[in-house]
Amino acid sequence: QVQLVESGGGLVQAGGSLRLSCAASGRTILDYTMGWFRQTPGKDREFVACVLTMNRGTYYMNTVKGRFTISRDDAKNTVYLQMNSLQPEDTAAYYCAARLGGGDFSYAGSYPYWGQGTQVTVSS
Secondary structure, three states, X not given: OOEEEEEOOEEEEOOOOEEEEEEEEOOOOOOOEEEEEEEOOOOOOEEEXXXXXXXXXXXXXXXXXXXXXXXXXXXXXXXXXXXXOOOHHHOEEEEEEEEOOOOOOOOHHHOOEEXXXXXXXXXX
16 A cells, blocks of 8 residues: 655645655555646546656656656655745646556556645746
8 A cells, every 4th residue: 555645735836846745654665656637627537647657657747848847856755846936727736646557658547556635836
C-alpha cells in the first residue's frame, strides 16, 4: 500500500510558477509509474503528466507541454511537478497518483493509489 501526500498548491498570478510535491510512504515508489492529474468541479479528472520507473520517460497532456515538468526522486520517495507560465485555465485540484504495470498511463482508473489533492488557483 502506498500513501501519497501532495503539497505546494496555492494562489498565483497568471504567468507565475508553482512546484507541487508528492511525498510517498508505506512502500518505495521505485516500481511505480507516478502521475499527476487535475480536476475542476463538475468535470472528470484529467491526466496532466506522468513519469515512468527509473526515469525511462515522461509524458504530458498537450496543453502543459513546455510549461510543466514532472520529475521523481526515488531516494526521497517524492515526485514533483514544476509548473511555469501558469494560466487561469490551469486552476484545479491537483492529485498525485501511483500505479504498477503497463497500459494506458493517462487513464485515471488505472491508478489505484491517490493523494488527497492540493488546490492550485491562478488569477488573471
